[in-house]
Amino acid sequence: MFSQIEQYFRELVPAVDFCSLRLVSERHESLTVRRDVVEPVQRSEDLGAMITVFDGGLGYAATPDLGRTGLQRAIQQAHDWARVTAGRGLVELTALEQEPRLGEYRSPVQQPWSSLPLADKLERLRRECARLKVDDAIIEWRAGLWHSGIETLYLTAAGGRIHQRFEMLLPSLSASAHRHGETQTRSFGRGAHYRQGGLEILKETGFYDAAPAIAQQALELLAAPNCPTGTLDLLLAPDQMILQIHESIGHPLELDRILGDERNYAGTSFVTPDMFGSYRYGSELLNVTFDPTHPEQIASYGYDDEGRAASRDYLIKEGILLRPLGGGISQMRSGLAGVANARGCGWNRPPIDRMANLNLEPGDATFQDLLSRVERGIYMETNCSWSIDDSRNKFQFGCEWARLIEHGALTTVVKNPNYRGISADFWRNLAGVGDRSTWQVLGVATCGKGEPNQAIRVGHAAPPCLFRQVAVFGGE
Amino acid sequence: MQDYFYSLAELIQSLLQGGEVFTCAFYGEDSDFVRFNHNRIRQAGHVAQQSLMLDLIAGRRHAAADLTLAGDLAVDRTRLAKLMEELRAIRADVPEDPFLYYATEVHSSERCYASHLPAGQAMAETILTAGQGRDLVGILASGAIHAGFANSLGQRNWYRRPSFNLDWSLYLRADKAVKARYAGFDWRDEELRTRMETAAAQLEVMAQPARRIPPGRYRAYLTPVALEEMLGLLSWDAFGLRAHRTGATPLLRMVEEGARLNPALSLRENTAEGVAPDFQAAGFIRPPQVALIENGIYRDCLVSPRSAAEYGVPANGAEAGEDPLSLDLAAGTIPGDEVLQRLDTGLYIGNLWYLNYSDRNAARITGMTRFATFWVEHGRIQAPVAVLRFDETLYHLLGDRLLGLTVEQELLLDPGSYGSRSSRSARLPGALVEGMSFTL
Structure with missing residues (x-):
């Protein structure tokens, strides 16, 4: 089918400065066992294309009608909008990528989703779900798998052709314990074990080992005291670090935010263009990369949705801010070097600057080393609450589970752990970074941004990190 | 689109095999999106999309x-036939669903509104003119939203509403x-210009140094x-029956x-005074009103068909997520023009964010x-x-x-467009609060 659509596009391309087609085919399957009952299997199939035309101005049209007539209509609509924006556009795009690129990318898959019959998958989920119900106080428990197969084809009138195929899997487990007017929930990373690949992900992420501890910890939280209030050292696990990176490094470094596109919705940034190359974002231990080279990570790809080849780049090195998250158009607008991160969440939304894989590079401390550096502090795992201002500075985050650190050792479990701070100060208090053995490849399934709105998957990898003197507090 | x-639905009906029934829900939109920054156009285009959610049922298995529809009958006919075969194969592998529940009484309806919208290009031009000399940033979405329901019992529901939503700063x-x-x-162009002037006047206050x-x-x-914003956060899981029975509601x-x-x-x-369709994906009709909180006391939950079957209570038209679509907070007694006087000394909060x-x-x-x-x-x-x-x-x-709510309520149409344009709305007054704690 793709070849037929490609042929139509080549035949229909108008005489304009630039024209592209981005075809996206998605197939999803969601399996859930909740409270030991198999929920309805949910499939979805989505297929459509976006046409982009530059002819003095820039316009787009998205259509699910991929016949010759449908594509012709979409090209006309995109061309009409291009004419409307001519002279009214935010930037005069005189140098859109014209050089035809040819490329292929494919997720590595060891054990394909289709290799295990549906009934067997459901049986595995039933087994894991049942292992979560360890006590009458467990009031809600579920196990799930969400599989996606995504195929994209990007064509330009100049002869560019990029074909990419992705397979991804999101395993999930959660248990909620309830007693005396209180509910506490523990989960399998709250959706963070999201990766490219096949069923091998289940073993690699420890899915089959996780259920008993999740249920036990939910019960523990019911009996636990509240997280203390005070200014303490804070050790964050990788499944909280990904949120910390996402909100207070990733979003502020998005170049379209810095250029003001998101000011009406997702917000602006405390980062300004003049900071790149000199601003001290964090301590010397802070090294952050845009890294599409880990094939198992959820947002690895060969090319972004405007056809630019993706490569690994440092955004922050030894604490100094170097480079923003800006795709081709943002780079053109700002004059700053960026990365290949123009991404649309589907065929019906235009590409904008997004995080893809944004990773905090490992340091040299073992987990035990990090603990040993803390006289009195808190260790927090698994994000459950996030809030940050529109400049991405004043934040407050909450976690599912925490333990006190006393004299270099983990002690009492505490509930409702929260902490707050200011991005610009927080990263400068980074005092310890876990080594490669502690580094985890994780992801976020739905990062929201853009007008019209777009939710997209992004990858983050991080080790546990130690921060000095952070305001922490618990519940009521 | 209704005929399509x-x-x-007729095609699906014709492809049913012995003992099968179906429900299907439809969503469609034909939208122009124009994104602005610095009172210039950042991105502009058109999105046409339609999709169908089909549940193929035999006994208690389903x-x-x-499925995203091409809008071409020949193409969609082939896709639907293939999909139905796939669903039959899935059904053979799944156990009976104890909580399967769908409408079996036929309630057909039609609610179509004529379009009073100019072309998106003309609206964009008006916005740029009104914003001249100002740093305007935001989004215009306009066009018709369609929703439908059909089942093998012959129920047919249709909803079509052209609308626009300009959300800007x-x-x-x-x-x-x-x-x-x-x-x-x-x-109305004049209404836009008036609102632009009002916003510009407010902006003058922002020129003073921030305290x-x-x-x-x-x-x-x-x-x-x-x-x-506050009620939007609550809408995620405060009012659904499942959230109540599983201790997840923040109103525990x-x-x-x-x-x-x-x-x-x-x-x-x-629902009666909101803008969302009055039917849901399993074919149930939403009641005109559901009292969630009455005089400060929790009353009823939003109940999806699945929760109704699981917990043995009647469904009341909620979708699977059991979140409200047309929230309405009753008016209070504080006249809007007395708000500043009643506040006396404190914070006037125009917008909240990231709750x-x-x-x-x-x-x-x-x-x-x-803001x-x-x-x-x-x-x-x-x-x-x-x-x-x-x-x-x-x-x-x-x-x-x-301390009280305002006499005046505002009908707020949700500008959200994750996946598709939202039909949510909220009718709300303002609220005067004696003490609100700020921490950072």
Whole structure:
């Protein structure tokens, strides 16, 4: 089918400065066992294309009608909008990528989703779900798998052709314990074990080992005291670090935010263009990369949705801010070097600057080393609450589970752990970074941004990190 | 599009095999999106999309799928036939579903509205003209939204509503801005110009140096738009039956311990006066109103068909997520033009942003102020304030520290467009609060 659509596009391309087609085919399957009952299997199939035309101005049209007539209509609509924006556009795009690129990318898959019959998958989920119900106080428990197969084809009138195929899997487990007017929930990373690949992900992420501890910890939280209030050292696990990176490094470094596109919705940034190359974002231990080279990570790809080849780049090195998250158009607008991160969440939304894989590079401390550096502090795992201002500075985050650190050792479990701070100060208090053995490849399934709105998957990898003197507090 | 959907329903009917029944829900839109920044066009285009959610049922076994439709009958006929075969194969592998529940009484309906919208290009031109000389940033979405339902019992429901939603901000510098919305069904250039002038006048206040307010507890007025953020967070899981039965609702203390909000607080799902369709994906018709909180006491939950079957209570038209689509908070007694006077000294909060729970069991919420938030003294606006983080339980904000709600309610049409354009709305007054805690 793709070849037929490609042929139509080549035949229909108008005489304009630039024209592209981005075809996206998605197939999803969601399996859930909740409270030991198999929920309805949910499939979805989505297929459509976006046409982009530059002819003095820039316009787009998205259509699910991929016949010759449908594509012709979409090209006309995109061309009409291009004419409307001519002279009214935010930037005069005189140098859109014209050089035809040819490329292929494919997720590595060891054990394909289709290799295990549906009934067997459901049986595995039933087994894991049942292992979560360890006590009458467990009031809600579920196990799930969400599989996606995504195929994209990007064509330009100049002869560019990029074909990419992705397979991804999101395993999930959660248990909620309830007693005396209180509910506490523990989960399998709250959706963070999201990766490219096949069923091998289940073993690699420890899915089959996780259920008993999740249920036990939910019960523990019911009996636990509240997280203390005070200014303490804070050790964050990788499944909280990904949120910390996402909100207070990733979003502020998005170049379209810095250029003001998101000011009406997702917000602006405390980062300004003049900071790149000199601003001290964090301590010397802070090294952050845009890294599409880990094939198992959820947002690895060969090319972004405007056809630019993706490569690994440092955004922050030894604490100094170097480079923003800006795709081709943002780079053109700002004059700053960026990365290949123009991404649309589907065929019906235009590409904008997004995080893809944004990773905090490992340091040299073992987990035990990090603990040993803390006289009195808190260790927090698994994000459950996030809030940050529109400049991405004043934040407050909450976690599912925490333990006190006393004299270099983990002690009492505490509930409702929260902490707050200011991005610009927080990263400068980074005092310890876990080594490669502690580094985890994780992801976020739905990062929201853009007008019209777009939710997209992004990858983050991080080790546990130690921060000095952070305001922490618990519940009521 | 209605005829097309009904043709597909007939096609599905014709492909049924012995003992099978089906339900299917339809969504479609034909939208123009124009994104602005610095009063120039950043991105502009058209999105046409339609999809069908089909549940193929035999006895108590079933399988469901979402399918994006091409809009070409020959193509969609082939896809649907293939999909139905796949769903039959899935159904053979799944156990009986004890909580399967769909409408078996036929309630057909049709609610179609004519379009009073100019072309998107003309609207964009008007916006750029009205924004001339200003730093305008935002989004215009316009066009028709379609929704439908059909089943093998012959029920047919159709909804079509052309609408527009211009959600924009005027910026002065950095984060100093005012936010405005012009949304509805009947576009008027003059109305846009008036709203633009109002926003511009508010922006003049933002020119004053921002006052830094130290953390502490302050008297505050929350505009309807600010309150919309708060109730929007609650909408995720506060009112659904499943959330109540599984202890997930942040209103747990109301449900289990008899905690109450302020007696002035009455909250309804008001389908009759909202803009969302009055039918849902399994074919049930939504009642005109569902009382969620009445005089500060928790009343009814939103109940999806699945929860109805699981917990043995009647369904009341909720979708699977059991979140409200047409929230309506009853008006209060404070005249809008007396708000500043009644506030006297404190914070006038135009917008809130990025709310989340800091202690869900205690309904304690944190979030930021954003856009037009002012410090008021003796009933007069003194200065904009630097952004503040609040952290407070609803049992205070909408409970013992709620001083009153405004007489006037505002109908707010949701500008959201994740996946597709939203049909949610909220009709809300503003709220005057005795003490709101700010922490950062």
